[in-house]
Every structure is written in C-alpha cells, then in structure tokens.
Amino acid sequence: MKTLIIQDIDQNGIDVDLSKYTLFQMSERVKPCVGCFGCWIKTPGKCVIKDGDNVFLELMPKVDKVMVISKLTFGGFSPDIKGVFDRSIGFILPFFETVSGEMHHKQRYEKRPSLQYMFYGDNMTEAEKATAQKLVKANAVNLGAPDCSASFYATPDEILEGLK
Amino acid sequence: MKILILNGSPKPSGSASEKLAEGLAQRLGNAEITMFNAMKTGKDEFVAQVNAIDALVVVFPLYVDGLPSHLLRLLDEAKGEIKSSARVYSIANNGFYEGQQNHLALEMMRHFSASSGMEWGQGLGVGAGGMVGVAPFGSGPMKNIGKALDKMAQNILNKQNGDDFYIQPNFPKFLYKMAAHRSWYSQAKGNGISRKGILRGD
Ligand SMILES: Cc1cc2nc3c(=O)[nH]c(=O)nc-3n(C[C@H](O)[C@H](O)[C@H](O)COP(=O)(O)O)c2cc1C
Numbered sequence: 001m002k003t004l005i006i007q008d009i010d011q012n013g014i015d016v017d018l019s020k021y022t023l024f025q026m027s028e029r030v031k032p033c034v035g036c037f038g039c040w041i042k043t044p045g046k047c048v049i050k051d052g053d054n055v056f057l058e059l060m061p062k063v064d065k066v067m068v069i070s071k072l073t074f075g076g077f078s079p080d081i082k083g084v085f086d087r088s089i090g091f092i093l094p095f096f097e098t099v100s101g102e103m104h105h106k107q108r109y110e111k112r113p114s115l116q117y118m119f120y121g122d123n124m125t126e127a128e129k130a131t132a133q134k135l136v137k138a139n140a141v142n143l144g145a146p147d148c149s150a151s152f153y154a155t156p157d158e159i160l161e162g163l164k
Numbered sequence: 165m166k167i168l169i170l171n172g173s174p175k176p177s178g179s180a181s182e183k184l185a186e187g188l189a190q191r192l193g194n195a196e197i198t199m200f201n202a203m204k205t206g207k208d209e210f211v212a213q214v215n216a217i218d219a220l221v222v223v224f225p226l227y228v229d230g231l232p233s234h235l236l237r238l239l240d241e242a243k244g245e246i247k248s249s250a251r252v253y254s255i256a257n258n259g260f261y262e263g264q265q266n267h268l269a270l271e272m273m274r275h276f277s278a279s280s281g282m283e284w285g286q287g288l289g290v291g292a293g294g295m296v297g298v299a300p301f302g303s304g305p306m307k308n309i310g311k312a313l314d315k316m317a318q319n320i321l322n323k324q325n326g327d328d329f330y331i332q333p334n335f336p337k338f339l340y341k342m343a344a345h346r347s348w349y350s351q352a353k354g355n356g357i358s359r360k361g362i363l364r365g366d
Contacts, residue, residue: 032203032234033227035174041352044364061365073240074275075268076230083233093363094348096260096341103260103337108365125278131271138229138268 004059004113007069008078009156016160022063024056030083039090045108047087057088061109065116069159072119072152075131091143099141107144114147115140120156165195166217167320168250170210172202172224172235180257180296184313185223187301188255191317202234207241215248219285219320222273225293226258229268243280251285252277253320259344261337263291263330270328285325288312291332292340294347298333305335 006024007014014023030053038048039057047054060066071078077085092105117136119129132150140148153159169189173179189197198213202224214220224235231239254273256266266289277284290296290309302310308331319326333340352362 030233032174032232032237035179035225035232037351040362041348041357042355044352044357044362045366073236074231074272074279076236076272079233079237079240082228082230082236086227086233089228095345102262102265103341108363125275127271127278128275131268131275134271135229135268138265142229 001065002063003065003067004056004063005067005069006056006081006084007156008071008081009069009160014160016164018160018163021067021163022059024059024084026053026056026080026084027051028080030080030087032083033086033089037094039087040094043090045090047090049087053084053087056084057090060088060091060113061111063113066113067116067118069118069120069156072121072124072128072132075128076135104142112144112146115143115145116148117150118153118159119150120153120159122154124152165219165321167192167195167197167219167221168200168213168217169197169221169223170200170202170205170235172222172232174203174232174234179225180290180293181223181225181255183297184255184257184290184309185221187310187313188221188223188317191313193321195321202232202238205238207238207245210238211242211245214242214246214250217248217250218323219253220248220250220282221253221255221320223255224257224269226256226266226269229265231269231272239276239280243276246280246282248280248282251283251320251323251325253285253287253316255288255290255316257290257293257296259293261292261332261340263289263332265289265291266330267328283325286316286319287328288316289328289330291330292335294344295333295335295340305333307334309333
C-alpha cells in the first residue's frame with residue numbers, strides 16, 4: 001500500500017517520522033495552470049511547466065492513495081495545493097464519457113489512487129465543511145478514484161500525530 | 165453605480181470567461197465598469213477597488229471542481245482586508261456539458277463573500293464553455309446564455325439578490341461531445357501527436 005502525501009503545513013518538510021509514506025514537496029509558490037491543455041495535446045499525461053510541481057501528476061498513477069493535508073480555504077484546498085491539482089489534469093484523458101447521466105472524462109490509467117483529504121483550520125464553518133465533503137466526492141468521480149473521504153481537524157499537529 | 169468585473173481565466177485572450185464578462189458588461193447600461201484580470205492583479209490593487217464599488221462580479225472557468233489556483237490565491241489573500249458593502253455575483257463556466265457541475269465552485273464563491281463580509285448576490289453556472297461565443301449572446305445556440313446574462317445584469321443594476329442558476333447552450337449534448345473530440349484530435353495532430361499518442365500512459 002503506497003500513499004503519496006501532499007501537504008501545505010511546512011515548506012521545509014515535516015519533522016515527525018513519516019518515512020512509510022511518499023512525501024511530495026511542492027514549491028513555495030506553485031505556478032498556476034495556464035489553461036493551455038498541453039497535458040492533453042502536446043505532452044500527453046505531463047504538465048508542460050517543468051518546475052518540480054509537475055512531478056505530482058507523474059506519481060499519481062504509481063500509488064494506491066493520495067492523501068492531501070490542506071488548510072480549508074472556502075471549502076476546498078489552499079492555493080498552492082490547488083495549483084498542483086490544476087496542473088495534474090493530464091492524469092485523465094480529454095475525451096468525454098457519461099457517468100450516471102453526467103459528462104466526465106475518460107480515464108488514462110487503469111490503476112488509480114483513492115483520495116483522502118484532511119483539512120485543518122481554526123474557523124472552519126459547517127457550510128465550508130459541507131462543501132469540502134461534496135468536493136472530495138466530485139473529485140473522486142472525475143479522477144476515477146475507487147474510494148474517497150474528507151475529515152477535519154483543528155490543527156495540523158492533530159493530523160500529524162495520527163499519521164505517525 | 166460602480167462595478168468591478170474580475171476575469172479568473174488564466175488564458176491571455178479569447179477565454180469563455182472574457183466573452184461572458186464582456187457580454188455582461190454590455191448589459192450593464194451606463195454603470196462605471198472596471199475589468200481586472202486575476203493573473204495580472206495584485207492583492208492591494210484588488211482590495212482597493214473592491215472597497216470602492218457597489219458590485220463585484222467574478223467570472224471564471226471551473227478547474228477541478230473549484231476555482232483556478234491563481235484566482236483562489238488572490239481572493240484568499242484579499243479576504244481579510246476587504247471592507248466593502250458590495251454584493252458579490254459570479255459566473256462560472258465549465259468544459260463538461262452540464263452547467264450544474266459548477267455548483268461547488270459557486271459555493272466556494274459564497275464562502276469567499278461570507279468570509280470577507282460581503283453579501284452574496286447571485287451565481288450562474290454555464291455548461292459547455294467551449295461553445296461560448298460561437299454566436300452572439302441571445303441568438304442561436306447562445307440564446308439561453310444571453311437570457312441568463314440579461315437576468316444577472318438586471319439583478320446587479322437593481323442591487324438585488326437572486327437564486328443561483330445553471331444553464332447550457334441551446335445545442336445537443338452528443339454534438340458538443342463530437343465537436344470536442346474532433347477538436348482534441350486536430351489540436352493534437354497540429355503538435356505532431358497521433359490519436360494513439362494522446363492516450364499514452366507511461
Ligand atoms: C486545469 C483544468 C481543470 C478543469 N477542470 C474542469 C472540471 O472539473 N470540470 C469541467 O467541467 N471542466 C473543467 N475544465 C474545463 C474548463 O472549465 C473549460 O475549458 C472552460 O470553458 C475554460 O474557460 P475559460 O476559457 O474561461 O478559461 C478544466 C480545465 C482546466 C485547464
């Protein structure tokens with residue numbers, strides 16, 4: 001069972017021992033997706049911006065689970081984590097198919113990770129948490145994840161304690 | 165009446181968001197309209213403008229069921245400094261056919277307006293964003309979208325709130341899908357990528 005962790009708690013890496021996980025270190029200010037669709041029609045499956053944050057997409061098909069530790073921001077990810085996800089849509093194909101009456105994309109990979117989102121923050125409202133619960137489900141449909149969950153914590157330390 | 169329209173598409177030009185923003189602006193009579201692009205707007209400039217307006221309209225593409233990261237960053241950085249009685253309106257457009265798929269992104273925009281102390285005016289989700297602009301708003305496949313822009317413009321001018329609503333072009337889903345697939349094949353071909361090449365999974 002291989003778990004890939006992306007987190008926005010500490011730029012310099014986390015000091016508790018998480019060696020049983022694959023830790024993705026994103027850059028300090030993740031460059032945004034520019035909407036070029038190069039990851040579909042130029043370098044299929046790869047982001048055209050080669051700055052290290054593109055590597056997340058390349059790791060996704062190799063793991064069983066993606067675990068996201070993020071500050072809850074308007075009911076979703078914080079901006080840097082969102083930047084990495086935006087730049088990872090090469091994980092799926094440009095072609096459409098219909099899933100339970102709604103249009104979605106065809107999958108590029110047969111093996112796809114499940115999604116576990118762990119959100120923290122001091123002033124999370126119930127409404128924001130409800131959005132995040134729906135977000136993980138919507139992302140799971142779009143990314144073809146076999147399983148998904150979202151949970152909430154007052155502090156990042158609470159999350160790290162649980163992971164040790 | 166002063167209105168700020170913030171374009172949240174990262175595309176330098178020709179985005180669906182830009183076309184929707186222009187279509188809305190044309191329906192706002194002689195209001196004083198400022199247009200900002202979130203890619204080129206700093207937090208201070210944005211906050212100063214928001215603090216001086218009656219309505220903020222954020223027009224953006226749906227990215228992974230939410231806001232594009234650069235727009236999210238701008239709104240997140242600004243929220244603590246906004247002191248404005250402006251109402252917030254938002255138009256999200258997406259690649260899939262159903263406009264309804266923008267609903268989570270519009271919820272996020274509501275959370276932004278709540279956390280910055282502004283009142284939520286109305287949200288509109290536009291599906292099949294790839295088609296926006298194929299005809300003038302209000303005619304042919306853009307008929308519904310024209311009507312939706314009329315409705316939102318009226319609410320903005322009357323300083324009224326409205327229910328969030330979702331639409332797609334007057335165009336069948338299967339044809340949208342076919343057109344999209346043809347366009348991917350031809351764009352890939354232009355880059356020297358074959359039909360099989362698009363599918364690569366190494
Ligand atoms: C990184 C990225 C993520 C996207 N995620 C979604 C999505 O979750 N659902 C969807 O329907 N369309 C999605 N799209 C498609 C865009 O919303 C669509 O192309 C839109 O029309 C672009 O608007 P614009 O021209 O204003 O930038 C995504 C596009 C990109 C580049």
